[in-house]
Amino acid sequence: MKILLTGGAGYIGSHTIIELDKAGHSVVVVDNLVNSNPESLRRVAKIIGKEIPFYEVDVRDKEALSKVFDENKFDAVIHFAGLKAVGESVAKPLEYYHNNMTGTFVLLDVMRQNQCKNIIFSSSATVYGDPAIIPITEDCPKGHCTNPYGQTKSMLEEVLMDVQKADPEWNVVLLRYFNPIGAHKSGMIGENPNGIPNNLMPYITQTAVGIRKELGIFGNDYDTPDGTGVRDYIHVCDLASGHVAALKAINNKCGLAIYNLGTGHGYSVLDVVNAFMKVNGVNVPYVIKPRRPGDIATCYCNPAKAKAELDWEAKYGIDEMCRDSWNWQKNNPNGYGK
Numbered sequence: 001m002k003i004l005l006t007g008g009a010g011y012i013g014s015h016t017i018i019e020l021d022k023a024g025h026s027v028v029v030v031d032n033l034v035n036s037n038p039e040s041l042r043r044v045a046k047i048i049g050k051e052i053p054f055y056e057v058d059v060r061d062k063e064a065l066s067k068v069f070d071e072n073k074f075d076a077v078i079h080f081a082g083l084k085a086v087g088e089s090v091a092k093p094l095e096y097y098h099n100n101m102t103g104t105f106v107l108l109d110v111m112r113q114n115q116c117k118n119i120i121f122s123s124s125a126t127v128y129g130d131p132a133i134i135p136i137t138e139d140c141p142k143g144h145c146t147n148p149y150g151q152t153k154s155m156l157e158e159v160l161m162d163v164q165k166a167d168p169e170w171n172v173v174l175l176r177y178f179n180p181i182g183a184h185k186s187g188m189i190g191e192n193p194n195g196i197p198n199n200l201m202p203y204i205t206q207t208a209v210g211i212r213k214e215l216g217i218f219g220n221d222y223d224t225p226d227g228t229g230v231r232d233y234i235h236v237c238d239l240a241s242g243h244v245a246a247l248k249a250i251n252n253k254c255g256l257a258i259y260n261l262g263t264g265h266g267y268s269v270l271d272v273v274n275a276f277m278k279v280n281g282v283n284v285p286y287v288i289k290p291r292r293p294g295d296i297a298t299c300y301c302n303p304a305k306a307k308a309e310l311d312w313e314a315k316y317g318i319d320e321m322c323r324d325s326w327n328w329q330k331n332n333p334n335g336y337g338k
Protein backbone atom coordinates (compact mmCIF):
# COMPACT_ATOMS: atom_id res chain seq x y z
CA MET A 1 0.00 0.00 0.00
CA LYS A 2 1.04 3.61 -0.47
CA ILE A 3 0.76 5.38 2.86
CA LEU A 4 0.90 9.06 3.79
CA LEU A 5 2.49 9.67 7.20
CA THR A 6 1.63 13.09 8.61
CA GLY A 7 4.18 13.98 11.29
CA GLY A 8 6.39 11.20 9.92
CA ALA A 9 9.65 12.97 10.86
CA GLY A 10 8.81 12.71 14.56
CA TYR A 11 9.68 10.09 17.15
CA ILE A 12 6.99 7.48 16.47
CA GLY A 13 6.62 8.31 12.78
CA SER A 14 10.31 7.84 11.98
CA HIS A 15 10.30 4.38 13.58
CA THR A 16 7.05 3.48 11.82
CA ILE A 17 8.56 4.19 8.38
CA ILE A 18 11.05 1.37 8.98
CA GLU A 19 8.36 -1.15 9.91
CA LEU A 20 6.15 -0.15 6.98
CA ASP A 21 9.09 -0.48 4.60
CA LYS A 22 9.93 -3.92 6.02
CA ALA A 23 6.36 -5.01 5.35
CA GLY A 24 6.61 -3.85 1.72
CA HIS A 25 4.58 -0.62 1.91
CA SER A 26 5.69 2.64 0.34
CA VAL A 27 5.69 5.82 2.38
CA VAL A 28 5.40 9.56 1.82
CA VAL A 29 5.99 11.97 4.71
CA VAL A 30 4.36 15.34 5.37
CA ASP A 31 5.72 17.30 8.34
CA ASN A 32 6.11 21.00 9.16
CA LEU A 33 9.12 20.17 11.39
CA VAL A 34 7.68 22.13 14.32
CA ASN A 35 8.92 19.39 16.67
CA SER A 36 11.34 17.42 14.52
CA ASN A 37 14.48 17.60 12.48
CA PRO A 38 14.82 16.43 8.85
CA GLU A 39 17.96 14.60 9.97
CA SER A 40 15.63 11.88 11.33
CA LEU A 41 14.45 11.15 7.79
CA ARG A 42 18.00 11.16 6.42
CA ARG A 43 18.93 8.56 9.02
CA VAL A 44 15.86 6.44 8.33
CA ALA A 45 16.80 6.57 4.64
CA LYS A 46 20.23 5.16 5.57
CA ILE A 47 18.65 2.39 7.65
CA ILE A 48 16.21 1.27 4.95
CA GLY A 49 18.53 2.03 2.03
CA LYS A 50 16.11 4.26 0.14
CA GLU A 51 15.05 7.90 0.00
CA ILE A 52 11.83 8.92 1.67
CA PRO A 53 9.62 11.30 -0.29
CA PHE A 54 9.14 14.29 2.02
CA TYR A 55 7.00 17.42 1.85
CA GLU A 56 7.64 20.20 4.37
CA VAL A 57 3.97 21.08 4.74
CA ASP A 58 1.71 22.08 7.61
CA VAL A 59 -1.39 19.89 7.55
CA ARG A 60 -3.49 23.01 8.18
CA ASP A 61 -2.40 24.38 4.80
CA LYS A 62 -5.15 23.00 2.59
CA GLU A 63 -3.67 24.14 -0.68
CA ALA A 64 -0.27 22.62 0.01
CA LEU A 65 -1.77 19.40 1.34
CA SER A 66 -4.06 19.09 -1.70
CA LYS A 67 -1.00 19.37 -3.91
CA VAL A 68 0.56 16.39 -2.10
CA PHE A 69 -2.59 14.40 -2.83
CA ASP A 70 -2.57 15.57 -6.47
CA GLU A 71 0.93 14.19 -6.85
CA ASN A 72 0.32 10.88 -5.03
CA LYS A 73 -2.48 8.33 -4.86
CA PHE A 74 -2.65 7.16 -1.25
CA ASP A 75 -4.32 4.00 0.01
CA ALA A 76 -4.28 5.18 3.61
CA VAL A 77 -3.06 7.92 5.95
CA ILE A 78 -1.38 7.46 9.32
CA HIS A 79 -1.99 10.72 11.15
CA PHE A 80 0.79 11.37 13.68
CA ALA A 81 1.00 15.15 13.19
CA GLY A 82 0.13 16.99 16.36
CA LEU A 83 1.55 18.90 19.28
CA LYS A 84 1.95 16.65 22.32
CA ALA A 85 3.49 18.42 25.34
CA VAL A 86 0.94 18.23 28.15
CA GLY A 87 2.31 21.17 30.20
CA GLU A 88 2.72 23.41 27.16
CA SER A 89 -0.87 22.66 26.15
CA VAL A 90 -2.08 24.08 29.47
CA ALA A 91 -0.11 27.29 28.84
CA LYS A 92 -1.01 27.54 25.13
CA PRO A 93 -4.47 25.99 24.72
CA LEU A 94 -5.40 27.89 21.59
CA GLU A 95 -2.23 26.83 19.78
CA TYR A 96 -2.90 23.20 20.72
CA TYR A 97 -6.57 23.22 19.76
CA HIS A 98 -5.80 25.01 16.50
CA ASN A 99 -2.92 22.77 15.51
CA ASN A 100 -4.42 19.42 16.46
CA MET A 101 -8.09 20.03 15.67
CA THR A 102 -7.79 22.24 12.57
CA GLY A 103 -4.95 20.10 11.25
CA THR A 104 -7.16 17.01 11.43
CA PHE A 105 -10.21 18.79 9.95
CA VAL A 106 -8.19 19.96 6.95
CA LEU A 107 -6.62 16.53 6.49
CA LEU A 108 -10.00 14.75 6.58
CA ASP A 109 -11.44 17.22 4.10
CA VAL A 110 -8.58 16.76 1.66
CA MET A 111 -8.73 12.98 2.09
CA ARG A 112 -12.45 12.99 1.31
CA GLN A 113 -11.97 15.15 -1.77
CA ASN A 114 -9.40 12.65 -2.99
CA GLN A 115 -11.49 9.56 -2.21
CA CYS A 116 -8.93 8.36 0.34
CA LYS A 117 -11.08 7.22 3.25
CA ASN A 118 -8.70 5.07 5.30
CA ILE A 119 -7.08 6.61 8.37
CA ILE A 120 -5.09 5.42 11.37
CA PHE A 121 -5.12 8.01 14.13
CA SER A 122 -2.55 8.45 16.92
CA SER A 123 -4.67 8.54 20.02
CA SER A 124 -3.54 8.08 23.57
CA ALA A 125 -4.21 6.34 26.84
CA THR A 126 -4.82 9.84 28.11
CA VAL A 127 -8.42 9.56 26.80
CA TYR A 128 -9.19 7.14 29.66
CA GLY A 129 -8.46 9.88 32.22
CA ASP A 130 -8.13 8.24 35.62
CA PRO A 131 -9.17 4.83 34.31
CA ALA A 132 -12.26 3.15 35.68
CA ILE A 133 -10.86 -0.35 34.96
CA ILE A 134 -7.29 -1.70 35.35
CA PRO A 135 -5.98 -3.28 33.15
CA ILE A 136 -7.72 -0.94 30.72
CA THR A 137 -9.79 -2.52 27.95
CA GLU A 138 -11.00 -0.57 24.93
CA ASP A 139 -14.57 -0.53 26.27
CA CYS A 140 -13.45 1.20 29.47
CA PRO A 141 -15.39 4.48 29.50
CA LYS A 142 -13.41 7.52 28.43
CA GLY A 143 -12.54 9.75 31.35
CA HIS A 144 -11.95 13.37 32.15
CA CYS A 145 -8.85 14.77 30.43
CA THR A 146 -7.11 17.29 32.64
CA ASN A 147 -5.33 19.21 29.88
CA PRO A 148 -5.98 20.64 26.39
CA TYR A 149 -3.64 18.11 24.73
CA GLY A 150 -5.71 15.22 26.07
CA GLN A 151 -8.92 17.01 25.13
CA THR A 152 -7.78 17.24 21.51
CA LYS A 153 -7.21 13.47 21.38
CA SER A 154 -10.55 12.72 22.99
CA MET A 155 -12.47 15.17 20.80
CA LEU A 156 -10.73 14.05 17.62
CA GLU A 157 -11.72 10.46 18.38
CA GLU A 158 -15.35 11.67 18.48
CA VAL A 159 -14.91 13.62 15.24
CA LEU A 160 -13.46 10.58 13.48
CA MET A 161 -16.23 8.34 14.78
CA ASP A 162 -18.88 10.79 13.50
CA VAL A 163 -17.21 11.00 10.09
CA GLN A 164 -17.18 7.20 9.84
CA LYS A 165 -20.79 6.93 11.01
CA ALA A 166 -21.97 9.45 8.42
CA ASP A 167 -20.09 7.75 5.59
CA PRO A 168 -19.46 4.03 6.14
CA GLU A 169 -16.98 3.99 3.28
CA TRP A 170 -14.50 5.35 5.81
CA ASN A 171 -12.26 2.97 7.73
CA VAL A 172 -11.04 4.60 10.92
CA VAL A 173 -8.58 2.95 13.30
CA LEU A 174 -8.03 4.70 16.62
CA LEU A 175 -4.79 3.53 18.21
CA ARG A 176 -4.52 4.41 21.88
CA TYR A 177 -0.82 4.42 22.64
CA PHE A 178 0.46 3.78 26.12
CA ASN A 179 3.96 5.08 26.99
CA PRO A 180 6.40 4.70 24.09
CA ILE A 181 10.10 4.63 25.01
CA GLY A 182 13.21 3.02 23.49
CA ALA A 183 14.73 3.57 20.08
CA HIS A 184 15.73 1.71 16.95
CA LYS A 185 18.48 -0.80 17.71
CA SER A 186 20.90 0.97 15.35
CA GLY A 187 21.03 3.90 17.79
CA MET A 188 20.64 6.22 14.78
CA ILE A 189 17.12 7.46 15.52
CA GLY A 190 15.27 8.09 18.77
CA GLU A 191 13.34 10.60 20.81
CA ASN A 192 14.68 14.13 20.47
CA PRO A 193 12.77 16.41 22.84
CA ASN A 194 13.19 20.18 22.70
CA GLY A 195 14.44 21.74 25.94
CA ILE A 196 13.80 20.13 29.30
CA PRO A 197 12.08 16.76 28.78
CA ASN A 198 8.59 16.31 30.23
CA ASN A 199 8.61 12.55 29.94
CA LEU A 200 10.36 10.07 32.16
CA MET A 201 12.71 8.20 29.83
CA PRO A 202 14.32 11.20 28.09
CA TYR A 203 14.83 12.73 31.53
CA ILE A 204 16.54 9.54 32.71
CA THR A 205 18.81 9.32 29.66
CA GLN A 206 19.75 13.01 29.81
CA THR A 207 20.59 12.60 33.50
CA ALA A 208 22.67 9.51 32.77
CA VAL A 209 24.60 11.34 30.05
CA GLY A 210 25.21 14.33 32.32
CA ILE A 211 22.96 16.96 30.70
CA ARG A 212 20.68 17.02 33.79
CA LYS A 213 21.93 16.86 37.37
CA GLU A 214 19.30 14.50 38.77
CA LEU A 215 15.92 13.01 37.99
CA GLY A 216 12.96 14.26 40.03
CA ILE A 217 10.54 11.45 40.84
CA PHE A 218 7.09 12.99 41.02
CA GLY A 219 5.59 11.48 44.17
CA ASN A 220 6.25 8.30 46.15
CA ASP A 221 2.98 8.21 48.02
CA TYR A 222 0.67 6.81 45.35
CA ASP A 223 -1.35 3.69 46.02
CA THR A 224 1.09 1.50 44.05
CA PRO A 225 3.52 -1.22 45.20
CA ASP A 226 6.43 1.22 45.77
CA GLY A 227 4.45 4.48 45.89
CA THR A 228 5.64 5.80 42.51
CA GLY A 229 3.45 6.06 39.40
CA VAL A 230 2.87 2.92 37.32
CA ARG A 231 2.69 3.02 33.49
CA ASP A 232 2.60 0.67 30.53
CA TYR A 233 5.91 1.41 28.77
CA ILE A 234 6.11 0.05 25.23
CA HIS A 235 9.13 -0.14 22.93
CA VAL A 236 8.68 2.34 20.10
CA CYS A 237 9.53 -0.37 17.55
CA ASP A 238 6.69 -2.50 18.89
CA LEU A 239 4.41 0.51 18.68
CA ALA A 240 5.60 1.08 15.12
CA SER A 241 4.78 -2.51 14.12
CA GLY A 242 1.32 -1.98 15.62
CA HIS A 243 0.64 0.45 12.77
CA VAL A 244 1.53 -2.17 10.18
CA ALA A 245 -0.86 -4.55 11.94
CA ALA A 246 -3.55 -1.86 11.99
CA LEU A 247 -3.44 -1.75 8.18
CA LYS A 248 -4.95 -5.24 8.34
CA ALA A 249 -8.07 -3.76 9.92
CA ILE A 250 -8.22 -1.23 7.09
CA ASN A 251 -7.83 -3.98 4.49
CA ASN A 252 -10.61 -5.92 6.17
CA LYS A 253 -12.87 -2.86 5.89
CA CYS A 254 -13.21 -2.52 9.63
CA GLY A 255 -15.39 0.60 9.60
CA LEU A 256 -14.47 1.83 13.07
CA ALA A 257 -11.89 -0.03 15.15
CA ILE A 258 -10.22 0.93 18.42
CA TYR A 259 -7.11 -0.71 19.86
CA ASN A 260 -4.92 -0.25 22.90
CA LEU A 261 -1.24 -0.50 21.98
CA GLY A 262 0.64 -1.39 25.14
CA THR A 263 2.38 -4.40 26.66
CA GLY A 264 -0.12 -5.09 29.43
CA HIS A 265 2.62 -4.74 32.08
CA GLY A 266 2.79 -1.91 34.56
CA TYR A 267 6.18 -0.62 35.74
CA SER A 268 6.70 1.99 38.43
CA VAL A 269 9.06 4.94 38.04
CA LEU A 270 11.49 3.21 40.40
CA ASP A 271 11.22 -0.05 38.41
CA VAL A 272 12.25 1.85 35.27
CA VAL A 273 15.09 3.74 36.95
CA ASN A 274 16.45 0.55 38.54
CA ALA A 275 16.17 -1.46 35.31
CA PHE A 276 17.94 1.35 33.41
CA MET A 277 20.85 1.46 35.89
CA LYS A 278 21.21 -2.33 35.98
CA VAL A 279 21.00 -3.01 32.25
CA ASN A 280 23.28 -0.15 31.25
CA GLY A 281 25.65 -0.07 34.21
CA VAL A 282 25.21 3.69 34.64
CA ASN A 283 24.05 5.75 37.59
CA VAL A 284 20.93 7.90 37.56
CA PRO A 285 20.84 10.15 40.63
CA TYR A 286 17.30 10.97 41.70
CA VAL A 287 15.34 12.85 44.33
CA ILE A 288 11.72 12.45 45.37
CA LYS A 289 9.63 15.51 44.51
CA PRO A 290 5.96 16.36 45.06
CA ARG A 291 3.35 14.79 42.80
CA ARG A 292 2.96 16.40 39.37
CA PRO A 293 -0.51 17.96 38.97
CA GLY A 294 -2.78 15.91 36.70
CA ASP A 295 -0.83 12.65 37.13
CA ILE A 296 -2.64 9.44 38.00
CA ALA A 297 -1.37 6.49 40.05
CA THR A 298 -1.70 3.60 37.65
CA CYS A 299 -2.26 3.17 33.92
CA TYR A 300 -1.72 -0.06 32.00
CA CYS A 301 -3.75 -1.86 29.43
CA ASN A 302 -5.17 -5.18 28.46
CA PRO A 303 -3.74 -5.61 24.95
CA ALA A 304 -5.79 -8.77 24.15
CA LYS A 305 -7.97 -7.15 21.49
CA ALA A 306 -5.02 -6.17 19.28
CA LYS A 307 -3.61 -9.67 19.69
CA ALA A 308 -6.90 -11.37 18.79
CA GLU A 309 -7.88 -9.14 15.88
CA LEU A 310 -4.57 -7.90 14.47
CA ASP A 311 -2.28 -10.71 15.55
CA TRP A 312 -0.05 -8.04 17.07
CA GLU A 313 1.66 -8.06 20.43
CA ALA A 314 4.61 -6.27 21.92
CA LYS A 315 7.75 -8.40 21.94
CA TYR A 316 10.28 -6.23 23.80
CA GLY A 317 10.54 -5.99 27.58
CA ILE A 318 11.64 -3.21 29.90
CA ASP A 319 15.33 -4.21 29.74
CA GLU A 320 15.43 -3.85 25.95
CA MET A 321 13.57 -0.54 26.17
CA CYS A 322 16.15 0.78 28.65
CA ARG A 323 19.08 -0.57 26.61
CA ASP A 324 17.89 0.98 23.35
CA SER A 325 17.00 4.34 24.92
CA TRP A 326 20.52 4.56 26.32
CA ASN A 327 22.14 3.40 23.08
CA TRP A 328 20.42 6.29 21.26
CA GLN A 329 21.25 8.89 23.93
CA LYS A 330 24.90 7.95 24.42
CA ASN A 331 25.56 7.91 20.67
CA ASN A 332 23.70 11.20 20.18
CA PRO A 333 24.11 13.25 23.35
CA ASN A 334 22.58 16.26 21.58
CA GLY A 335 19.92 14.32 19.68
CA TYR A 336 19.82 15.34 16.02
CA GLY A 337 21.21 18.79 16.76
CA LYS A 338 24.88 19.74 16.26
Ligand code: NAD
Pocket residue numbers: 006007008009010011012013030031032033034035036057058059060079080081082083084099103122123124125177178179180
Ligand atom coordinates in the same frame (compact mmCIF):
# COMPACT_ATOMS: atom_id res chain seq x y z
P1 NAD B 1 6.60 14.08 17.73
O1 NAD B 1 6.40 15.48 18.18
O2 NAD B 1 7.96 13.51 17.73
O3 NAD B 1 5.99 13.89 16.27
C1 NAD B 1 4.89 14.66 15.81
C2 NAD B 1 5.29 15.26 14.47
O4 NAD B 1 4.19 16.04 13.96
C3 NAD B 1 6.50 16.20 14.60
O5 NAD B 1 7.47 15.80 13.64
C4 NAD B 1 5.94 17.58 14.27
O6 NAD B 1 6.88 18.38 13.61
C5 NAD B 1 4.74 17.23 13.39
N1 NAD B 1 3.65 18.22 13.38
C6 NAD B 1 3.03 18.79 14.45
N2 NAD B 1 2.08 19.63 14.01
C7 NAD B 1 2.09 19.58 12.66
C8 NAD B 1 1.34 20.24 11.64
N3 NAD B 1 0.39 21.12 11.93
N4 NAD B 1 1.60 19.94 10.35
C9 NAD B 1 2.58 19.05 10.04
N5 NAD B 1 3.32 18.41 10.96
C10 NAD B 1 3.08 18.68 12.26
O7 NAD B 1 5.61 13.16 18.59
P2 NAD B 1 5.48 11.58 18.66
O8 NAD B 1 5.87 11.17 20.03
O9 NAD B 1 6.12 10.96 17.48
O10 NAD B 1 3.89 11.45 18.58
C11 NAD B 1 3.21 11.17 17.37
C12 NAD B 1 1.72 11.21 17.63
O11 NAD B 1 1.40 10.27 18.66
C13 NAD B 1 1.22 12.57 18.14
O12 NAD B 1 -0.05 12.81 17.60
C14 NAD B 1 1.11 12.34 19.64
O13 NAD B 1 0.16 13.19 20.22
C15 NAD B 1 0.69 10.89 19.70
N6 NAD B 1 1.02 10.24 20.99
C16 NAD B 1 2.31 10.28 21.44
C17 NAD B 1 2.61 9.69 22.68
C18 NAD B 1 4.01 9.75 23.23
O14 NAD B 1 4.16 9.53 24.44
N7 NAD B 1 5.04 10.02 22.43
C19 NAD B 1 1.61 9.04 23.42
C20 NAD B 1 0.32 9.02 22.91
C21 NAD B 1 0.04 9.61 21.68
Ligand code: UFG
Pocket residue numbers: 084086124125126177178179180198199200201203215216217218219228229230231269292295
Ligand atom coordinates in the same frame (compact mmCIF):
# COMPACT_ATOMS: atom_id res chain seq x y z
N1 UFG C 1 7.85 11.12 35.97
C1 UFG C 1 8.74 11.44 36.95
N2 UFG C 1 9.71 12.35 36.67
C2 UFG C 1 9.84 12.95 35.44
C3 UFG C 1 8.91 12.61 34.44
C4 UFG C 1 7.91 11.70 34.73
O1 UFG C 1 8.66 10.92 38.06
O2 UFG C 1 10.74 13.78 35.27
C5 UFG C 1 6.82 10.09 36.26
C6 UFG C 1 5.39 10.61 36.13
O3 UFG C 1 4.96 11.19 37.34
C7 UFG C 1 4.65 9.32 35.76
C8 UFG C 1 5.67 8.54 34.94
O4 UFG C 1 6.93 9.07 35.29
O5 UFG C 1 4.35 8.58 36.92
C9 UFG C 1 5.48 8.69 33.43
O6 UFG C 1 5.42 10.06 33.10
P1 UFG C 1 5.54 10.57 31.59
O7 UFG C 1 5.49 12.06 31.61
O8 UFG C 1 6.69 9.94 30.91
O9 UFG C 1 4.23 9.96 30.91
P2 UFG C 1 2.70 10.13 31.25
O10 UFG C 1 2.16 8.79 31.60
O11 UFG C 1 2.47 11.22 32.23
O12 UFG C 1 2.10 10.64 29.87
C10 UFG C 1 2.57 10.13 28.60
C11 UFG C 1 2.45 11.22 27.55
C12 UFG C 1 1.02 11.56 27.33
C13 UFG C 1 0.28 10.30 26.98
C14 UFG C 1 0.45 9.25 28.05
C15 UFG C 1 -0.21 7.97 27.67
O13 UFG C 1 3.16 12.39 27.97
O14 UFG C 1 0.91 12.47 26.27
O15 UFG C 1 1.83 9.01 28.24
O16 UFG C 1 0.18 7.56 26.44
F1 UFG C 1 -1.02 10.59 26.84
